[in-house]
Amino acid sequence: MDQPADPRTTDLGFARVDIDRAHRTGDPEVVYGAGKTPDQVVAILRALxxxxxxxxxxxxxxxxxxxxVVARALPEATVDLVARAVTVGPLPETHGTVAVVAAGTSDAPVAAEAALTVRVHGSAVDLITDVGVAGLHRLLGVRERLDAADCLVVVAGMEGALPSVVGGLTGVPLVAVPTSVGYGAxxxxxxxxxxxxxxxxxxxxVVNIDNGYGAGVHAARVARRSAR
Structure with missing residues (x-):
């Protein structure tokens, strides 16, 4: 006997898209593009x-x-080449601010993913780049921007020391993102x-290695609530 269709999902054959997530959590489902064909990414984005x-x-x-492929199939899409991400539809009104702090230029893809995620999830972004511990004067020069944020996302590879230093300078809630940048050890x-x-x-x-998305979601939720 056929089961009735679940109104909380859209069945695309290869995937069951969760269309109820925004109602449950405040944020719609996001497409994880790795491992999916271009046509699958397009189909899920269209459904959402x-x-x-x-x-x-x-x-x-x-x-x-x-x-x-996505850019050709969805002319209204916005492509972020650094974040390796795509958005379709208008960005929401912002509530609260997240400072995304990146240690070095090599951490840019993960920082960009975090920043775009924050923006899609309804908070403003202050992107602070190239303030790693090898030049502490650069970090000390942005202390006021750190304190002004409602939440911080701190992205660093190599020895991963930057979140500890930032955490010693400010009491703003902080999400640390380790990146896969670095030499063999x-x-x-x-x-x-x-x-x-x-x-x-x-x-x-702390979130998983290179997980700018997870850090961005958490930080945006903190910032949105702080701004209430």
């Missing part, structure tokens, strides 16, 4: 945009060839991850 035309929907980790970001998990600065939350 049809259900949420009033706000942007997001696809992350989209391969370079898929970005070209960095173990693809494991060294930075362990350093952040073992930080002596209290109050630091």
């Amino acid at each position: 945009h049809e259900k949420h035309p009033e706000r942007a929907v997001l696809a992350t980790r989209v391969a370079a060839d898929a970005l070209d 960095s173990l693809g970001g494991v060294a930075a991850l362990l350093a952040m998990l073992n930080s002596c600065a209290p109050g630091i939350t």
